[in-house]
Amino acid sequence: MKIQSTVTSFLVDNIDTDQIIPARFLKTISKDGLGDQLFYDWRYNADGSQKPEFVLNTEKAKKSQVLVSGDNFGCGSSREHAPWALTQYGFQAIISTSFADIFKQNSLKNRLLPVVFPKDAHLALLNALSANPDLQVTIDVEAQTLTWPGGPSVSFPIDAFAKHCLLAGVDEIGYVLQQEAAIAAYEAQRFSTLNTLA
Amino acid sequence: MPSKPRTIIEKVWDNHIVAEREGAPSLLFIDLHLVHEVTSPQAFSGLRARGMKVRRPDLTFATVDHSTPTTPRSLPIVDPVAATQVAQLEKNAQEFGIPYFGFQNRMQGIVHVIGPENGLTQPGMTVVCGDSHTATHGAFGALAFGIGTSEVEMVLASQCLLQRKSKTYEVRVTGSLKNGVTAKDIILALCARIGIGGGTGCVFEYTGSAIRALSMEERMTVCNMSIEAGARAGLVAPDDATFQYLAGRKYAPQGAAWDEAVARWKQLPTDEGATYDHSITIDADTLEPMITFGTNPGMGMSISGAVPDPASIGDATERDSLRKALQYMALEPGKPLAGQKIDVVFIGSCTNSRMSDLRAAASVLKGRKVNSAVRVMVVPGSQEIKRQAEAEGLDQVFRDSGAEWREAGCSMCIAMNGDQLTPGQYSVSTSNRNFEGRQGKGGRTFLASPLTAAASAVTGVVTDVRTML
Numbered sequence: 001m002k003i004q005s006t007v008t009s010f011l012v013d014n015i016d017t018d019q020i021i022p023a024r025f026l027k028t029i030s031k032d033g034l035g036d037q038l039f040y041d042w043r044y045n046a047d048g049s050q051k052p053e054f055v056l057n058t059e060k061a062k063k064s065q066v067l068v069s070g071d072n073f074g075c076g077s078s079r080e081h082a083p084w085a086l087t088q089y090g091f092q093a094i095i096s097t098s099f100a101d102i103f104k105q106n107s108l109k110n111r112l113l114p115v116v117f118p119k120d121a122h123l124a125l126l127n128a129l130s131a132n133p134d135l136q137v138t139i140d141v142e143a144q145t146l147t148w149p150g151g152p153s154v155s156f157p158i159d160a161f162a163k164h165c166l167l168a169g170v171d172e173i174g175y176v177l178q179q180e181a182a183i184a185a186y187e188a189q190r191f192s193t194l195n196t197l198a
Numbered sequence: 199m200p201s202k203p204r205t206i207i208e209k210v211w212d213n214h215i216v217a218e219r220e221g222a223p224s225l226l227f228i229d230l231h232l233v234h235e236v237t238s239p240q241a242f243s244g245l246r247a248r249g250m251k252v253r254r255p256d257l258t259f260a261t262v263d264h265s266t267p268t269t270p271r272s273l274p275i276v277d278p279v280a281a282t283q284v285a286q287l288e289k290n291a292q293e294f295g296i297p298y299f300g301f302q303n304r305m306q307g308i309v310h311v312i313g314p315e316n317g318l319t320q321p322g323m324t325v326v327c328g329d330s331h332t333a334t335h336g337a338f339g340a341l342a343f344g345i346g347t348s349e350v351e352m353v354l355a356s357q358c359l360l361q362r363k364s365k366t367y368e369v370r371v372t373g374s375l376k377n378g379v380t381a382k383d384i385i386l387a388l389c390a391r392i393g394i395g396g397g398t399g400c401v402f403e404y405t406g407s408a409i410r411a412l413s414m415e416e417r418m419t420v421c422n423m424s425i426e427a428g429a430r431a432g433l434v435a436p437d438d439a440t441f442q443y444l445a446g447r448k449y450a451p452q453g454a455a456w457d458e459a460v461a462r463w464k465q466l467p468t469d470e471g472a473t474y475d476h477s478i479t480i481d482a483d484t485l486e487p488m489i490t491f492g493t494n495p496g497m498g499m500s501i502s503g504a505v506p507d508p509a510s511i512g513d514a515t516e517r518d519s520l521r522k523a524l525q526y527m528a529l530e531p532g533k534p535l536a537g538q539k540i541d542v543v544f545i546g547s548c549t550n551s552r553m554s555d556l557r558a559a560a561s562v563l564k565g566r567k568v569n570s571a572v573r574v575m576v577v578p579g580s581q582e583i584k585r586q587a588e589a590e591g592l593d594q595v596f597r598d599s600g601a602e603w604r605e606a607g608c609s610m611c612i613a614m615n616g617d618q619l620t621p622g623q624y625s626v627s628t629s630n631r632n633f634e635g636r637q638g639k640g641g642r643t644f645l646a647s648p649l650t651a652a653a654s655a656v657t658g659v660v661t662d663v664r665t666m667l
């Protein structure tokens with residue numbers, strides 16, 4: 001699995017999921033139609049028109065599959081609508097120096113790759129991007145590397161199981177259900193304190 | 199040979215391992231799965247697409263809180279999208295046989311309020327919910343954390359969750375709180391100290407004399423905001439206060455089962471000699487009432503402090519974040535926040551909407567009037583709390599002061615139910631998030647305790663409650 005793309009740079013620390021998709025859009029009962037609502041309050045004017053200067057409204061961003069952002073991306077609420085909105089917009093990978101735990105899990109389950117970069121590599125990429133905004137990066141999920149022309153090959157961690165699921169397209173719920181015997185055995189010996197006769 | 203000393207976090211973890219396979223996360227059994235209207239519809243749809251049932255409807259409980267209005271219950275839900283979402287949960291609960299505390303049900307309330315209130319949340323449990331404030335239930339010595347909708351579907355289908363073990367982080371709070379300083383100030387101080395990413399990858403255990411001295415409701419306030427310091431969960435080992443709180447509650451064990459449960463729960467506290475991956479100590483004696491000035495819960499300070507100056511910050515990205523935050527908040531660096539004019543006071547949310555919070559707010563508002571320029575909303579966390587508060591006459595105290603007394607729900611904590619700030623408004627809120635637009639597009643939030651909120655309601659400006667005690 002390889003992702004080759006230009007990079008959209010959005011350098012803000014601690015981007016929370018309330019910014020990624022504001023709560024008022026969570027009243028939906030489906031997963032669809034969230035791409036246009038991505039970063040809604042930063043992206044649109046009060047009358048609903050696009051703010052042309054906002055990075056996600058540029059033609060370049062619309063074509064790119066990789067976002068590089070500041071530290072602690074995806075903090076706050078557990079809403080899976082955040083990775084749904086990001087992937088529906090067109091992103092396949094986010095590069096940051098760290099991700100909030102729940103966001104990271106939610107992303108991996110939606111084939112959105114959280115790429116954790118060390119600080120110096122993050123800086124090197126940003127420098128390369130300011131020298132050449134059209135820089136193309138290649139993310140090789142198998143090799144767990146991100147490269148760009150003239151740059152280093154940066155290794156990044158992925159949980160081994162998550163990587164396996166991404167590459168083999170494993171249905172995690174199906175995988176868990178295969179362990180029915182173990183679940184039943186656990187339930188048989190489990191001590192319950194919940195008084196459900198209440 | 200005695201086994202290696204373990205923390206309570208490791209004990210609860212170990213007790214719930216269903217299976218461990220090489221290279222894969224552990225499969226954990228979930229004792230209690232709480233469900234609300236916002237993060238569950240897509241999970242139920244997934245289940246339906248698989249042609250599956252909910253594996254343990256007896257361990258699954260649903261309520262509506264986020265998108266439900268807090269206007270009188272005799273009125274319909276006017277927002278058609280919210281009404282559809284609420285109706286969908288009712289339909290799902292019926293179809294899958296899950297106990298459901300709906301809009302008109304006496305047990306309805308914020309999901310993290312009704313769990314403990316009904317004795318559903320118990321020591322040593324694993325508790326999950328599609329909501330990041332699930333950590334609230336950690337107050338009982340449960341390992342409780344928020345999950346995404348895909349994980350909600352996994353738990354509905356299997357009652358299990360694939361999970362990697364987190365690191366352990368001891369948050370020791372020594373000494374004792376001074377008058378006017380509350381549980382909310384402890385957790386806001388922690389967020390300010392370690393930042394909103396400080397606990398990433400970790401589960402907190404709150405220890406120390408100041409934590410032991412807290413009531414169960416206060417412990418819930420502390421655990422609730424663990425996520426605001428980056429930790430997915432935070433817990434307090436159970437003790438007599440825990441058992442006393444639980445005894446006699448609806449879903450708590452009774453008779454011989456109670457005695458057996460308590461005996462087990464007493465085994466949970468961290469063993470002497472157990473070690474943590476990280477630790478921090480906060481001295482409660484030195485804490486003052488806290489307030490946030492920025493756009494994340496880590497941007498907080500003592501109420502007597504001054505808004506920090508971006509120019510004084512070395513790191514460029516951090517400096518820019520602070521500058522951006524102060525711009526959004528329209529605050530001047532170097533100035534105190536006390537005295538800042540406000541438009542709204544919100545007393546509610548899963549952080550601070552329980553009886554003790556309402557009593558604290560009422561103690562300040564009693565015999566006083568709220569400032570005529572300020573809208574004050576008091577929103578009980580559950581219908582049960584609403585009834586209790588009314589029985590105590592707290593509703594009258596609020597109404598007499600000029601505050602609104604509303605129906606149970608998340609209300610202005612999340613601004614997806616009709617309760618919201620208008621652009622540019624300032625609020626002092628007892629909720630947990632001050633992110634841009636969290637309480638309404640363009641709204642500006644100062645997070646604080648119920649005492650601080652009530653004091654500010656009276657004066658119309660951010661106020662140090664200690665001047666009014």
Ligand code: SF4
Nearest residue numbers: 331547548608611612
């Ligand atoms: S009160 Fe606020 S934080 Fe708590 S569950 Fe509701 S929306 Fe979430």
